[in-house]
Amino acid sequence: DVKVTQSSRYLVKRTGEKVFLECVQDMDHENMFWYRQDPGLGLRLIYFSYDVKMKEKGDIPEGYSVSREKKERFSLILESASTNQTSMYLCASSQHTGGSDTQYFGPGTRLTVL
Amino acid sequence: QKEVEQNSGPLSVPEGAIASLNCTYSDRGSQSFFWYRQYSGKSPELIMSIYSNGDKEDGRFTAQLNKASQYVSLLIRDSQPSDSATYLCAGYSNSGYALNFGKGTSLLVTP
Numbered sequence: 603d604v605k606v607t608q609s610s611r612y613l614v615k616r617t618g619e620k621v622f623l624e625c626v627q628d629m630d631h632e633n634m635f636w637y638r639q640d641p642g643l644g645l646r647l648i649y650f651s652y653d654v655k656m657k658e659k660g661d662i663p664e665g666y667s668v669s670r671e672k673k674e675r676f677s678l679i680l681e682s683a684s685t686n687q688t689s690m691y692l693c694a695s696s697q698h699t700g701g702s703d704t705q706y707f708g709p710g711t712r713l714t715v716l
Numbered sequence: 717q718k719e720v721e722q723n724s725g726p727l728s729v730p731e732g733a734i735a736s737l738n739c740t741y742s743d744r745g746s747q748s749f750f751w752y753r754q755y756s757g758k759s760p761e762l763i764m765s766i767y768s769n770g771d772k773e774d775g776r777f778t779a780q781l782n783k784a785s786q787y788v789s790l791l792i793r794d795s796q797p798s799d800s801a802t803y804l805c806a807g808y809s810n811s812g813y814a815l816n817f818g819k820g821t822s823l824l825v826t827p
Binding site for chain 2: 650
């Protein structure tokens with residue numbers, strides 16, 4: 603079974619703090635993704651990575667950065683957290699590019715920025 | 717903008733009935749589609765994937781794809797209260813990396 607884990611289920615941070623969200627997958631997947639999910643807006647792609655040290659912007663990259671130093675680990679960084687980044691953050695991974703690969707999701711991190 | 721559209725619902729069906737969830741997409745280049753189920757406060761979990769025109773059945777679930785009409789559907793037979801969740805439809809963009817997700821349809825199965 604594919605397993606995607608995220609470092610925290612719930613996180614509360616203050617405005618201006620630097621926030622790190624960690625995601626680890628154990629299936630040797632090439633692709634990893636970070637989404638945020640908000641009521642009425644659905645899932646929106648922040649960044650994805652198709653290989654170690656490679657990253658591509660998604661639909662809403664502003665205010666975020668990512669790091670992928672190892673194949674199994676993909677980090678999302680909020681350089682200076684703001685209240686509008688309060689959201690559910692979901693990490694996902696998939697096998698390889700090709701347009702037919704299932705994405706598997708981690709349990710999510712509900713981040714609250716005060 | 718490549719879009720996947722779903723009716724937000726809620727769709728309410730009685731226990732034991734067939735629930736029909738629908739999705740349309742605008743990107744003619746999309747080849748693969750996925751249905752995910754998401755319980756409140758949880759992450760999406762894969763229900764079905766479909767790549768070819770026609771029907772694909774898995775237990776109580778049937779996915780249907782009609783590429784000419786750019787239409788994907790999910791049928792749930794013998795609906796159970798435990799099927800109450802939000803169902804997300806998703807299809808790949810032309811780049812092949814990113815899934816385009818619909819905003820989801822909320823399904824309520826009443827006992």
